[in-house]
Amino acid sequence: MFNKGIKLNETRFCFFIENLFSPNIISGFSKSSLPGELPGDFNKLISYIGKKNSFSYMDQKHSAGLALAQKPGLYDADGLFTKDKNHFLVVKTADCLPLLLANGDGLAGVIHMGWRSAKKGILKNISFDLTDFKVVAGLGLRSCCYQVGAEFREFSELSSYLRTTPKGVFFEPVRFARDKLIAQGLKKDNFFDLSLCSYCSGGDFFSYRRDKTSKRNLSFIGLR
């Protein structure tokens, strides 16, 4: 079900990613035992990561905007970074791709990457040197289920990341993210994929396309 190299620790509300980032990074994603309501659900995650932690999240308007979170709260962005310890970043998704990023230098980030943000260039807006970063593609719609309209062939930013089959045209968000981040300096071996499709993995997760749900999966990362 998951990328074979990634160890996950399952708890009642979430999975923690155990062995991918350096030990000072805590990251993971929620299960359907949390409906994904913020800020309330963070208090349930806190029961596992410690009460002294605070968090920031985003209004996620499918923009290409990134922000540096310097105090806890809600940001007008689709990507957030922080340098602060015990300050978690949370992204809500139910098919869009969450990216979790961190380097060994005390910088962590989350990105909400749907096709609109991808097309608008959200990954190009990352101004940090990615050489020492690791990135994981989290729980989201993958090319198996990401059917899009034929008009996507006209979107030059995305057109190299479409798979055409007898059933239709499918977007490949993970390959898109990987290529774009490597082009910006990320080392090939430092891109990881949970290989977990929100629609068809059959897991304990939400998919808007499958269920038209308003509930959301939460993906999070923080420094301790």
Ligand SMILES: [Zn+2]
């Ligand atoms: Zn799928």
